[in-house]
Amino acid sequence: MSKAVGIEIVGVNLSYGSTHVLKNVDLAVRPGEFFAFLGPSGCGKTTLLRLIAGFAQAQTGQVLLDGQDVAPLPPWKRDVGMVFQSYALWPHMTVAKNVAFGLEERRLPRAEINRRVAQALDLVGLADYAGRRPAQLSGGQQQRVAVARTIAIEPKVLLLDEPLSNLDARMRVSVRRELRALQQRLGLTTIFVTHDQEEANTICDRIAVMDAGIIRQVGTPMELYENPANLFVASFLGSANILDGHATGDAFEVVGGMRLPLPRGVVAPTGAKLVFRPQHASLTSSVASPLHGPVTHREFLGATVRYAIRVGDSEILVDAPFQSVGELRDVGDPVGVDLPPQRALYLAA
Amino acid sequence: MALAGTRSAGQATLALAIALFLGVFLVVPVATVIYVAFTEKGGGALTLINFLDFARTDLFVRSFWNSVYVSAMTVVWASALALPLAYLTTRFEFRGAMLVQTLGFLPLVMPPFVGAVAMQLLFGRNGSVNLLLDGWFDFKIGFMEGLNGVIFLQAIHYFPFILVNLSAALRNIDRAMEEAAQNLGSHGLRLFRRIALPLALPGYIAGASLVFVKVFDDVATPLLLNVKEMLAPQAYLRITSIGIDDPMGYVISVVLIGVAVATMWASAQVLKGKDYATTQRGGGGLARRKLKPRESVLAYAVVILILALVLAPHVGLLLLSFATVWSFSPLPDGYTLAHYARVLDDSSVYIKNTLLYSSLAAAIDVAIGGAIAYLVLRTRLPGRQWLDWAASTALAVPGVVLGIGYLRAFYGVKLPDGTPLAALWIVIVLAIAIRRLPYALRAAYAALQQISVSLEEAAENLGATKARTVRRIVVPLMTGGLLAGFVTSFATAAVELSAVLMLVQSNFDAPLAYGLYVLMQTPAGRGAGAALGVIAVIIVAVCMGVAQLAADRSQRARGLDI
Numbered sequence: 083m084s085k086a087v088g089i090e091i092v093g094v095n096l097s098y099g100s101t102h103v104l105k106n107v108d109l110a111v112r113p114g115e116f117f118a119f120l121g122p123s124g125c126g127k128t129t130l131l132r133l134i135a136g137f138a139q140a141q142t143g144q145v146l147l148d149g150q151d152v153a154p155l156p157p158w159k160r161d162v163g164m165v166f167q168s169y170a171l172w173p174h175m176t177v178a179k180n181v182a183f184g185l186e187e188r189r190l191p192r193a194e195i196n197r198r199v200a201q202a203l204d205l206v207g208l209a210d211y212a213g214r215r216p217a218q219l220s221g222g223q224q225q226r227v228a229v230a231r232t233i234a235i236e237p238k239v240l241l242l243d244e245p246l247s248n249l250d251a252r253m254r255v256s257v258r259r260e261l262r263a264l265q266q267r268l269g270l271t272t273i274f275v276t277h278d279q280e281e282a283n284t285i286c287d288r289i290a291v292m293d294a295g296i297i298r299q300v301g302t303p304m305e306l307y308e309n310p311a312n313l314f315v316a317s318f319l320g321s322a323n324i325l326d327g328h329a330t331g332d333a334f335e336v337v338g339g340m341r342l343p344l345p346r347g348v349v350a351p352t353g354a355k356l357v358f359r360p361q362h363a364s365l366t367s368s369v370a371s372p373l374h375g376p377v378t379h380r381e382f383l384g385a386t387v388r389y390a391i392r393v394g395d396s397e398i399l400v401d402a403p404f405q406s407v408g409e410l411r412d413v414g415d416p417v418g419v420d421l422p423p424q425r426a427l428y429l430a431a
Numbered sequence: 432m433a434l435a436g437t438r439s440a441g442q443a444t445l446a447l448a449i450a451l452f453l454g455v456f457l458v459v460p461v462a463t464v465i466y467v468a469f470t471e472k473g474g475g476a477l478t479l480i481n482f483l484d485f486a487r488t489d490l491f492v493r494s495f496w497n498s499v500y501v502s503a504m505t506v507v508w509a510s511a512l513a514l515p516l517a518y519l520t521t522r523f524e525f526r527g528a529m530l531v532q533t534l535g536f537l538p539l540v541m542p543p544f545v546g547a548v549a550m551q552l553l554f555g556r557n558g559s560v561n562l563l564l565d566g567w568f569d570f571k572i573g574f575m576e577g578l579n580g581v582i583f584l585q586a587i588h589y590f591p592f593i594l595v596n597l598s599a600a601l602r603n604i605d606r607a608m609e610e611a612a613q614n615l616g617s618h619g620l621r622l623f624r625r626i627a628l629p630l631a632l633p634g635y636i637a638g639a640s641l642v643f644v645k646v647f648d649d650v651a652t653p654l655l656l657n658v659k660e661m662l663a664p665q666a667y668l669r670i671t672s673i674g675i676d677d678p679m680g681y682v683i684s685v686v687l688i689g690v691a692v693a694t695m696w697a698s699a700q701v702l703k704g705k706d707y708a709t710t711q712r713g714g715g716g717l718a719r720r721k722l723k724p725r726e727s728v729l730a731y732a733v734v735i736l737i738l739a740l741v742l743a744p745h746v747g748l749l750l751l752s753f754a755t756v757w758s759f760s761p762l763p764d765g766y767t768l769a770h771y772a773r774v775l776d777d778s779s780v781y782i783k784n785t786l787l788y789s790s791l792a793a794a795i796d797v798a799i800g801g802a803i804a805y806l807v808l809r810t811r812l813p814g815r816q817w818l819d820w821a822a823s824t825a826l827a828v829p830g831v832v833l834g835i836g837y838l839r840a841f842y843g844v845k846l847p848d849g850t851p852l853a854a855l856w857i858v859i860v861l862a863i864a865i866r867r868l869p870y871a872l873r874a875a876y877a878a879l880q881q882i883s884v885s886l887e888e889a890a891e892n893l894g895a896t897k898a899r900t901v902r903r904i905v906v907p908l909m910t911g912g913l914l915a916g917f918v919t920s921f922a923t924a925a926v927e928l929s930a931v932l933m934l935v936q937s938n939f940d941a942p943l944a945y946g947l948y949v950l951m952q953t954p955a956g957r958g959a960g961a962a963l964g965v966i967a968v969i970i971v972a973v974c975m976g977v978a979q980l981a982a983d984r985s986q987r988a989r990g991l992d993i
Contacts, residue, residue, distance in 0.1 A: 135610075135614055136613075137610055137613075156613075156618065157610070157613040157614055157618075158613045158614070158615075158616045158617055158618040159616075160614075162614065163614065163615075164610075164611070164614045166607040166610065166611055167607070168605060168607050170605065170607035170608050170610065170611035172608060172611075172612075172626060172629075172630070173630070173705075174629040174630060174632075174705070183612065183615055183617070183625075184615030184616050184617075187612075187615060187616035187617045187621075188616055231611075231615070232614075232615075235615055235616065
């Protein structure tokens, strides 16, 4: 395998008619990295992927593969392997023919083609299925054929467009592990497009969170979860309580008049809101806490119990470990919410 | 349970009535033809002797192979015309695309026999094109020599069947299918050949087999071009010149049916397991590429050339209808309105008959087609599928065969005053209705399939009986689709000739297509024949426009309502 290649996106703007799909996108994917584009549908993540593959044209900016601008290259000259969401296996060809296609287009000698087809199918564990038609395979097998077809041409980078979305829940978990293992073995720079944060968190080295054509934050899954840079990332990754308010001197005043002292050195930016995760707060019986109110709702989740507490006009979620039925709070009980100051985040949009 | 009993009793009565109609006017005539072909002449014994005679007669064997050759070559040439157009319109941003798509309606507007004589004048040995070629470059092209003429005429008339099917198939290919190929290094024509074309093969085969069968069954076009040694014309000539008792006409009919069935069976075999549509998710096709200036010029040249060919019969017909004398010259010597005056004077009975026959036939088709669609899609009546199959077999029965069947089956049936049933004009209507029934049936299926069953269940839930639900919910919602089916049946019935040719007993009962055929036989009648042809084209074109409008409107109404 040739050496892994980095991808750089520099100042990219892309519009379809009056719709501005990608806005000033800058991004660097490191060689050999398993990288995710994560965001809700319509955020531009697939468009960005298609831009790299050459299926979309940017109005401004550059896409650099291994430092080289690929703008003048049509899709068929980019050597960028893409696995399509629908897999796009050609139904009129056998599995082997599908995998051989890209090699035939490169006019490789027949013996070389046969060797590499066998190797690619071996790699995804489908050596026995070479003669089958795609329609005779299960969804997971089809997905592996699509991957084999792409890696057979030994692309510079591998692009995966929601490759797990057509699989059932159980398959997804095993296939994503296989994908990760395969990527590690090949050392291939890989971009994975998904709207599912669990998929991105479990297999990717780093994630770019996208929203409305903008990259909102780039980081490792844990960095993004622990230190979201803005309200979008905080609310998109996991559950978060978000309370309106404003900074007054050394405290943050939540709407409703309750004041939380700001720890030394913490500054709430303008327009900031208070953000914290349900599992970082705890419930107390004393209503001396700045955040307090009655329990309005209770959900038993197994290991934890999720309480909803009405605080002013807002509702706060707090996860408490489940100990015993006797220790449960009832709907209507007045409670206080205890929040360690270092767990409180003050984020703007 | 009592309610369910009466309900299915009503449905059963309806189904039996339709079965009876199809039995008497489709199954019996066709069965008669087959039976006669397999029985000894004069006697009643079953025999294969007639088929042996057929195989031993050089004329028939030659005619058979001529028909095969003409049909196959028509498919080849029609494909050669359709392929570049389909590729251009589905894969490139191309202004001419709309123009090309409207070509799709032309063969419905005018069947090939109508323009046959006009095409002789344009492309014949001494036609306009060859006169010009001879004058300028000293050579002629035998466009219209013998079988070539039939192939030429049929190909430019029928290539849109391939074009429409192929373009639709190309458009329905999931764009990821082609993007994946590009991603792996393929592009341009090579990509088209390796990915798009194989995936569009079902559409191509559907169009090509239809063209093959239509050309094989056509009686009038070869006859008007004076080509007699083809199978369908032989069937007609045999019955009309030797008589209704001669078994050869029946043997040829069985061969025609056999070829139609075999073609459809073969295309079904080829397509088996290739129904790619179900394995493809999103439609849309590949993003269309802009043509470079030089490519653009080439593309327009191709489109304009093909368009000129397609319009040639229409232009020729129009010229002929206004021409005083047109012979051995590129254009007519002078122009006149006399032919139209003559047609409207003498031949208005043809037009009147056509309007009457076609509207009756179309009404019968819509009523029966709608009823069969309802019985098949909405009831659990045992055997309902048979109605559909029976009605659809009409597709495999050439018009000339149906005509012969009617003659044989109904000539012996006499009315109280002694006239044979087969001589009544209503028999012509019934033959046309049977011929067009499959089209109306498809339209009715399409219309009914778009109506969610829950709309009917809601009506029943609110207390409407089955019959009232059909009247108040189903029929109003199907109106647009049924209307489109009516107009399509009407328009194509207006130019139906091959069955009519067998059944017309007197000019007084003849429809327009027949009058046109008779007039076109003589040089003196050509002008009037062409005028009649232009009138037919106008009637049909107006109808197609109305059908399109009706279909569009009902689509839109549904969009608003639901």
